[in-house]
Structure formats: C-alpha cells, structure tokens
Amino acid sequence: MGGGPATPSDVDSLDDRSSEDAVEVSHRITTRTAQDPLGARAYEGGSTWGERASSYDGEEGTGEPKRARLLYSKSKVYLHPTSYLRDNIPGFISIVQLGTSTDYLLAWIPEASIEGTPDYESYVLVELSSDSEQTTLVTPPPPSSAHAFSIPIRTLYSLQIQPPTLSAWFGSVTFSLYGGDVFPPLYFHDEESRSTVLDRDRRAAALGALGADRREGGNGAGIKVPPSWGGEALLGQLRQYAQIVRSQLEPSLFLVNPSRSDLEVHSTALFEDEAVPSEAMQGMRLRNGDAESMSAGERSRREGKRNSILHQSLDAQEYPDEVGPGMDNFTFNVLNSFSRITRGARTAAQTAAQSVLSHPLAKPILKNIPEPIAQFATAPGELTRLQETAGVGAYDAARVYLAKWARVVAEEGERARRAEVVISGPGGRAEDTEVGAFEVLSSTYKITRPKSTRASATPIVDTEWAAWFDDHGKLMLTEEEAKKRIFQRGLAHDVRRDVWPFLLNVFPWDSNTDERKALRKEKTAIYESLKAKWANDEELQKTDRYAEESHRVEIDCRRTDRTHPMFASDDEDFNQADSPHPPSNAHVKSTQEILLSYVFATESRDYVQGMSDLLSPIYVVCEGDQVMAYFAFETLMERMKGNFLRDQSGMKGQLTLLQGLLRTMDVQLYKHLEECGSLNLFMCFRWLLCSFKRELSFDQTLQLWEVLWTDYLGTNFHLFVALAILEAHRDVIIRYLREFDEVLKYTTQLSQTLDIEAIMADAEVLFVTFRQVVEASDCQRAAAAASTDPEKGGMRRRKLVVEKEPEEEGAAYPPTLPPKGKGKEVDGLEKEVVELAVEEVPQVDEELRVLLS
C-alpha cells in the first residue's frame, strides 16, 4: 500500500500504556456517538470510568496514581453523541505530560467526571492562565472510558478541522489516528468557553490595532492576533508538540508529523487544473458566510501561498481568518474531483482515481463526508481490501474503480442502517429496506412491500432436527413444513450432513431409519458398480474419451477449493513427480473418482467445467463419503444439467428468463444494461453456471444452496437471487457503468463481497413482489376481458391462474377486483393489499410464469 498511512514502527514500539487501549476505545466512541445516547447514560453511571482508572493505576504498578502535568486546557469542548442538544457532553480538551516523558498526551474528559474534585479547578486554572512555566498537576486522564480519551500526540495522523460557519454554529475538530481509527468530532462551544471569549476580546483589540497599523502603512508584525475560535486555539497549542502541516489537496485536513510520502502526496496537485477547485473553494467560502470580504490582492496572495510551497502549514497568526472550509466545501471539493475523474481522459482518470483512493487523504475523506461514509470509517481495512481486490498493477477503468468505491461506501451505509434497525427494534424502520426494483414497481402496481420471512439467526441445530423424527426415524413434519423451516432458518453446519441427503433426494423424506439403512446399502452397491465401470475397464481406459474426460476432471479437481482444509494438503502419494498439474491429495482424488463415475455412468455424459465446483461443497458436507456425495451430486446435476448442455441452450434459457424478469421488475436497470450492450447478461453467466459458488465464500455457498434446494419459492429461486444481487448494485451500475466491459468487470469483482443473508432476504421479497405483479397483471387482464367478453375471458383466465399457481395464491386473489383492506396471512408472509392501478399495467410474459412454479 504505497500511499496509505502506514503505521510507523515507532508507534508500535511506544511503551505508552494507552496506545492500544485508546484505539480500542475509539471504536466504541465512534459507534456509540453514531446513534445513541446510551453511551452518555453509561457514562453517567460512572462505572466505566472507575474501572478504567483503576486498571490504569495497576499498570503503573503503584498504589498511588501518578500525577500528570497539565500543560493546556480548554473548557466547553463538546461531544455530540446524538443530534439532540440534551445529549451533548461538555468536557475539557487538554494536553498533559506524564512524568518526564516526552510523549505528550492529548486528552478529552467530560466535565462531569471531575466536577467537585481539585482537578476541576486545575483545569479551569490552566485554561485561563497564560503562564506556561507554572506546573499544575492533575490526576492523569484515563486512557479510555465510554466518552473520554487520551492518546499520545505522536499517534495522531491527522486533524479534520471545520471552523464555525453561519450554518454550522460550532466549529469542530476530528482526530484520526495511525491505523485509521477516528474519534468523533469535538465541537467547540466558543460562546461558553471562557478562554475563547477572552481571546475574542483580545482579538478584537488586536485587529483594531492591526487595522490602524495598516492604514498607517505599518505591517502589524508586532501585534499578536489571538485565535478566533477554540479549534484554532487548540491547533496553535498542538503545533508546539508536533509538526502540523495543512494539506494542499484538502484545506480542511491537517497532517500531524507527516511522513515524506504523505508530504509528497499532499503537496501534489491532484488535477492539472487544480486552481479551479481552489478558486471555487474561495467562492464557496464566501458564499458560506465567511463574511469577511477579501481584496483581490489578498486572494492572489493566498492562492500564491496555496499553490507554491510544498505543504505549507496554516499560519494562524499570519492569516487569522484562513481556516479550513466548512463541511459543504469539503464535500464540494471531493465531488468536484470525482466529476473530473469521470469526465477525464482515460489515463488521467485512472491516475486520478487511484490517487484519490490510495493516498492518505482518502481515509479522512471517507470518514468525514456524509453519514454512510462516516460509517465506512469504522471498518478498518476495507479500503485496503478494495485495493487489493483490484490487484497490483491491474488496471480498472476509472468508472469501475469509482463504482467499486461507491459500492463499498453504500454497503457500509447499509450495514450501519441494518445495525440501527436492530437497535431500534423490529418494525422500526422497515420501509427503509426497500429493494430498488420495488420502488419502481410500486409506482406502477399499487402493491405493498412484502417482508422477508427469513430468520437466519436461529438455524436448525442437530437436536431440533432429531426432534422432527419419531422413534422409527420417520419425519413427523410434512416434507413441505420441513423445507419451509430450512428455507427460512437455514442449517447449522453440523446438521448439514444429516439433512442434505434429504434435500438432495438421496433419502426420501418419508423414509424411516431401517429403510434408509437398506437404501444406503443398495446405493453403495450401485456406486461400486458405477465406479468399476471405468476403473476396472482397461479397454475403456485406452479410449480417447477416457483420456479426455479423465484429463479434464483431473485438472479441474486439482484446482477446486484447494484452500479448504480437506483439499489443501499436498500428499506426495498422489503426485507424479514433475507432473504439470498442481499437487493432489486423497480427497482431491476422491472427487475425481466421483466425477468419473458420474461421467461414465452413461454414454452421453461428459465432464463440463463448473461440475467440480458443484461437487466440492457436497463432498465436504458428506465428509468425504463417496457414496453419499455421488448420489447427492447426481441429484444436483439433475437440477442443473441444463447449464451444461453442449449447445449452451440451458444457459441461454436461464439468462433469457433472468432478462425477462429484470424487464418486468426493473425496467430502468434493464434499459441501462441495454445501453451498455450488456443485455445478454453475460456478467451473470458464472453466477448461474455454478450456482454462485464462485461469488460466495465456501460457507455462504452452503447457506445459499440448502435454501435453493428446498424449492420453497419455486425451482427458479436462484434467478431471484441473481436479480437481488443486480438490484443491490443497480444504482451504482446505472450511475457509473457505461460499457459492456465495465459492467462485466464490476460484477466479476463482486465476488467474495456479497452479503448472502441480505441477498436471500431480498430475493424472497423480489419473488413475492413478482408474484403480486403477476397477480395484478392477471386481475387487470381478467377485468378487461370480462368487460368485453364476460362469458369467456374471465373464466379462462381464472382457470389459468389456478393451474399455474398450485399454492392457491390465485384463489386468495381471484382475478376480479381484490378486496380492500388488509389481507390474510398466507405462507407466513405478511400479505399485502393488492390494489389495481386503474391505468395501464404492463403485461407479464407468459414464459416468465415458470418462475413461480
């Protein structure tokens, strides 16, 4: 990671007692302040504080807490844990020295924690005292608590400074640490802070004198202008303990003791016409109410300053009013940069996009623009992962790069939102979980959004599974009920070995223990004979067919899931010396045997790439039991053999169905893909061919497959899964991607980034929505037919619906005008009112009805 903010080794080697602690706490602070007043309450209890303080004492190895020298203090620096005024927490920001250590600490503690103690007076005293020689001792600030922190100044990476503006009443400073942790912004309530009020008065006097000086032609050098607001005062103090450099790329960003590479990055104009945003920034600042008017001379002086020297730092005294831009400016600047990227020529765009995301500026940016991006900040390594996924040296078109970036940000936002929903309890904000397609559809069909019935938090465990069977080992539930439960809750891993043989028809659902024993015996014999067919037939082994098939099977098995523990080892017994193939082991060999037995079971089968991917999870779940794995695999192949037909007709059919589904459900995305030349949905080819195996982690694959195999929502539920993935990325695709290759690259790189739980829940919602659309469409057609030909049309349509939908959805919603009001609960789904849109309702292709069966 060339440009990223590397943790310097000296930070690691800090013997400071709190560096690790502080980092850990910063997470908590960040999360807490994101949404709730809980943290504040927890603090008020005071317990966290006490524990932390005592553990700290213990680390020092003395009974008596050491005293710390208070070097600087400023009052009325607030945390704003929520957007409510009542939750604001006032505190002191301070700089302290422990013993004679040169590791100065930056600390913030709530007022309430020291109120009534001698420390409180010390803090107040130091705030107002200008005598830096005087030594004031206080209890060392706690390394961490619910809402307090102290960190060595040298672990600071950057400050994000937002001065007060007319729209943002309180200026703020946000501290970022090496390693990417970010503290919540501290707000300076200047009107309440005595030191700032004092400064103000002095400042007014000084400026008056300065003005007089200027008029008289003097340079005013002798007059010291105090800072205008608390953040500036703090910055001035910090400069005594660290080199602080203002980024030229982003004027609100201040780097602390920047490394050489950071300096280089932050002193290089990112864009050739960098002067433009700079100019625009000035404009923005003025518009934002930085009321002080600027003469042309003054402006050019600033411009000259900004653009000339490597990394100049802000000289607060020389330019007392030159403070970082407000949030709006910051956002503007970033967006402006991105728009340049998207407009720019290819190479420029590539360089720019990579610079934006790889240099250290990216982190503060991601953390300080709007809410979802702020959440992004709390997922350390995300950016790194993103960059690694892109591959060293691999080139991504700038738009793909940006699209990926946008996706990660959006996903973080989504994750944060889900977390919030959990906190606020069920039913809190369900309307927010809309799938894009739904918004589009609900405007056409007046349908209410269905809810997912998935409850994956409580997968079926072995004891529960066992309880479904009677003493003879016969299932007491109906097959449908069992499948429904598996669909909704999924399986714990250790029960999969028992359940998958049922899902994959190796054992009938209504069999008992004895029958299964007999079946097992029978199947073992069958498998042995299938295996013998190729393994013991020397004539066959001389044929071209055998040579080809065994070669294909071997090379693919040897490169399938080799990171899974079962397949990972290289066993010398299975390797010919100097073989061109990757090494092998007993389990790899075993999967080869299963595939060859499958291929040579009939004359017409052959091995096709993708099959080894389908077999591997089954083999793992069957714990290497060849017989069980073989028959389970055979059933899976029955489901999926269309994908492997020589003429690719099966895959084409699948993609066509998906295309039709997309057109019905999200015509906007459909049209966009059409414009991108991507309507062939080739980017979904791999998804469907091996049932998302390549897109998901191994465990996620198991989770998805057992759900698909229940057929609870039809045998084509996987197409709804595909649609759900597309829908999750529709905004990014529509916004950023323009070409076939960009769409393909973007979707290919979604691999291993998908949230399978969210996708399955969305897929269910999409399925039910689609069903509603079909019903609404039928109702309308029936109504139209009835009005023109009451004898024929209506009846025929009614019949068709009932035939096509054995789940008697048709009966629940007869093809006449549906009843108003809340429907009944059907299938455990909260059933919604389907109101007919009187205006035109698009017809659903007949071919798509197969999706409901």
Next chain:
Amino acid sequence: MSSSRRKVLLKVIILGDSGVGKTSLMNQYVNKRFSNQYKATIGADFLTKEVMVDDRLVTMQLWDTAGQERFQSLGVAFYRGADCCVLVYDVNSAKSFETLDSWRDEFLIQASPRDPENFPFVVIGNKIDMEEGKRMVSQKRAMTWCQSKGNIPYFETSAKEAINVEQGFQAACKNALQQEGEADIYSDYPDAIKINSHDADQGYGCAC
C-alpha cells in the same frame, strides 16, 4: 499524462484448451505473479495493462476465457472488436497443440474480423519449465504450423518462471498496432462507438 498524444486500447483475446495456462500467463504478464491456485475460468474476465510501444501509450485489455470448447459459442459476446488473438497450448500436451486449428478457425468465425487472412495471431507454447522428457510438441512442429498459418509469431514461455511471457504479449501488441494502422487508431477510452465501428465497417455497405 498531460500529453495530448492519442491513446490506444487494444483488445487481446487469449484462447486455448483448458489447463494450458491462459489465466497464469495473463496474470504473470499483468501482475508479475504466479500461483498454481487459479481456478478454472468460468465465463470470461479481463485484465488491463498499459505499455509503451515505441513512444505510444497503449492500453491492452487482455481477455481470459474458459478453455472448454463448448463455451466457445458464447465467445461472440467478447471476441467482437478484438485486435489480436493469442493462441496458447501446453508443450507437454499434444492434444492442446492439435486443437489450435479449431481455436483459430472458431475465433475467425465468431469475431469475424474484416481481414481474416491478415488478422494478427500470436502462438504461445507454455509450460516449458517442465523437464524435457515430458515435452510432447517440438519447437519445430509448432513453428511449422505457425508458418503455415501465415507466419504467426511463436513464443515458448513459462508463466510459472516468467520466461518469455513479456515478449509474447509485446509481440501481440505490436502486431495488433501494425494491423490497426494509424488511421484506425481511436483515442480516448472508453469509446465503444469506435470499437463497434469495426463491425459497422465490416459490411462495406453503402447507404446510398
């Protein structure tokens, strides 16, 4: 970056039997790394690499494809607009060499370049890091075939040991550029319209 020099995007398709090392070659060329953990390619994917050819900045878009012949029928989706085709075989597998003919023919059918006779190919015999005794296709045999197909440039490589990989792809790049001719070079990626205009040109049709 500030240069106003025209930029070129070259689309290179890599074809050959499964397991001959297409993905490995591409990753060795673009990312300078080798792994024997690459999975079988399903569908298609691509990587891009910027190279200087003479004093021209060229972006190569290298398309990696599935090696099993039955997936070829999907090739039409991404062969279109190809500027060069790299045919790969495994020098330790006669079969993989013998199928080069059909890979080449199939490509010409599906990509339907406007001048199939002179469409630039490069042939790569991969896996020369294996011991000599394993070798099934002699250099002479391979070169004879290449000659018979219009003097296709031939390279023997090891993606594993990074032997000759750079040279092979560079040749692909240069030949593609020569083929293009200055007049056809389009600037400013991404510009699918220009890419697609290849196809439009193929008809030689006249609107009047």
